[in-house]
Amino acid sequence: MDEIIVSIPTKVTLFGEHAVVYGKPAIATTIPVFIEISGVLIREPVLTINMRNPIHMYIESISIDRTTNKLNVSTDRKHVEQLIRYMVTALEICEDDLKTDKRYGYVININSDLPPGIGLGTSAAISVGTITLCELLNNGMTIDSIEKSKERIAYLAWKTEQRVQGMASPMDTFTITFGGLRYIDPTTLQAKPIDINKEINILVGATERKYTTAELVRRVRMLKEKNPLLIDSIMSGIGYVVSEAYKALIDGDWDYLGMLMNINHGFLEALGIVDEKHSNIIHILRKMGALGAKTSGAGGGGAFIALARSYEDLNTIELVAKALGAHVVAKKIHRDGVTA
Ligand code: MEV
Structure with a gap:
């Protein structure tokens, strides 16, 4: 199968962080700073993740045996380890949802210019990107049908953040999936676009x-x-x-x-x-x-x-x-x- 490339914008919260975890609304927007995730399916039950960051000069390569799903991470970078955790969890959640055969594996490349652990919703970007990639590789979802699948991508990416973090609002994952300036109501899972008619x-x-x-x-x-x-x-x-x-x-x-x-x-x-x-x-x-x-x-x-x-x-x-x-x-x- 051909390689799939997914481009994911990062985001900033304009208003409402932390309170949104407790049911209050928030306002967030995507920004033109991207993470790229590309990947292929392979027949061996191994997940290989290659992280490349040319600006901050690191390349990290990690392999995980999918039969045990044991996270054998030999990196001393807390933020890199954390991103891998989001990726492994997103694949599990997507595959459970699609009821796919977990004996298959993936080779996934992450390209980013951002300093590791900078914030900007990078964990949500990794979750959204991995769910999108998994759907495209396993569900026969075509690139054209992504728009129609966005509710589901956002929802599964949110579940990923909740599983890794213990607590997470849908703000970051919904903003990154749908894009633009959005008013997020976590009680209804609505991420309403905000139309402004003046340069900000x-x-x-x-x-x-x-x-x-x-x-x-x-x-x-x-x-x-x-x-x-x-x-x-x-x-x-x-x-x-x-x-x-x-x-x-x-x-x-x-x-x-x-x-x-x-x-x-x-x-x-x-x-x-x-x-x-x-x-x-x-x-x-x-x-x-x-x-x-x-x-x-x-x-x-x-x-x-x-x-x-x-x-x-x-x-x-x-x-x-x-x-x-x-x-x-x-x-x-x-x-x-x-x-x-
Ligand atoms: C993190 O980008 C924003 C927080 O409100 C957490 C969340 O919404 O899940 C701190």
């Missing part, structure tokens, strides 16, 4: 990330178990910010949107998941003209976003972010989701 100048940056999403989600859960009333009221506050941000996006009210970003960041600091150095960058970007700036995603460093009034202001913010040691990952949002 958003800088996506990142700093080193020290914890996995699973660890950070667990940290918030422990805080909530200790003081449910207090943490529930923070989650409700974030939920309200999301509903206001939705209106500000529709109205093109970027001053208000920026203010809401700052408030959302404050709530995330209150949850104790924001890295101090990362937060300092966010505060400096605001002083240097950003209308608003916040951490984006699970926290512990990782991704941040900053909103600018104009493209010129965005360029200034980019220079400042780089001078402060952050990676600049994207300066615009993307319209599409997973493609093959």
Whole structure:
């Protein structure tokens, strides 16, 4: 069978991370930064994963015996090991769903330019990409029929994240599958597109990330178990910010949107998941003209976003972010989701 190539955009959360795990809505978008996964089916029960990252200079090759599915990973990179876990789990979930013969194996190549463990929904991108690849290789799904299968791809990728992380909202997997700017309601599994009719100048940056999403989600859960009333009221506050941000996006009210970003960041600091150095960058970007700036995603460093009034202001913010040691990952949002 021919090799299948799947291209998966990464994503940023504009509003509502962590609270979305507890049923509150969130707003997220894909960005034009991609991971590519390609693969073939083989007759031996072996899964071989080759990870290639030319910019960050590593190549990692791992083989797993599928009869035992034992994860024999000899890598000392926590984030690489974590990505393999998502991939193995996604294949299991897809094959159980399709009732395929697990004696077959795969050779899968992952190409990415991103620093490992940067955030940006990379675990969801790997889950969505692996489910899409598995469906294309095993289910006779054609590239043209991907659009019609997106509900199912998003759902199975979400189940993958839940199994690996223990807790996960559908935000990352649904945004990456469908693509574009979306309002996610985790209680109904709706990822509604948001149509804006004004250019939005958003800088996506990142700093080193020290914890996995699973660890950070667990940290918030422990805080909530200790003081449910207090943490529930923070989650409700974030939920309200999301509903206001939705209106500000529709109205093109970027001053208000920026203010809401700052408030959302404050709530995330209150949850104790924001890295101090990362937060300092966010505060400096605001002083240097950003209308608003916040951490984006699970926290512990990782991704941040900053909103600018104009493209010129965005360029200034980019220079400042780089001078402060952050990676600049994207300066615009993307319209599409997973493609093959
Ligand atoms: C991670 O990108 C976002 C979190 O809200 C977790 C989730 O939604 O599953 C922290």
